[in-house]
Amino acid sequence: MTLLPLPLDAIEIGVHADTWRAAVTAAGDALQRSGATEAGYTERMIRVIDEFGAYVVIAPGLALAHARPGPDVITEGLSIVTLAEPVAFGHPHNDPVGVIVGLAVRNGDEHLHVVAQLANVFNDPQVIPAIAAATDAEAIRSLLGMTDPAKEPE
């Protein structure tokens, strides 16, 4: 099983965000910090939600922030941001959101193995609350099945 593209610096815990925009911005900042994206990608993730609504909140408490592939995606990457206080995105069933997963991909085919692995992890209903409650980044990587620091993705 390939490791998810989630380096430690793409994880931020206990972020204070008053709005979903601030929460998605934090997930975009984390993608940028880890070298996966350039700044424009964050703005595009926000525009997707402006245009199509809160459908990115795909499970109770979890938003999968993403946009189409583009020149602002340097390499495929994930980020995870947990919020000190969950915020509403406007989803009829799954608000409030305490965990934001940022996803950047360069093309539609490339990301299928990442998505399949995310499904493997999150099909366990205990994982989202466990990530929301995690107090360090290594614990989150461990919840995602990434336990060997020697295999830290670059």
Added chain:
Amino acid sequence: MKIVVMCGVGIGTSAILKVNAERALERLDIDADVTATDVAGVQAAGSDAQVILTSPELVHAIGKTNADVIVIDNYFDLDELTAKLEAALG
């Protein structure tokens, strides 16, 4: 049988829904082709589909269709997916 999963941009959320819909269909022992699409492509992709799966936030974006529209609240809940697919296809 053709099933279409739809999200805003055809990446990420729709792919997760596709993976889990295929797992639910396997549980039900139903053979179907599951295609991911976006809002812009749903009319073309959905024209010969029996079922369209999407989020409650995107139902209005589908427009006119002869397919059964199934709304999924939790994309990771295989029990919800299985029950709703079984109700529509069973």
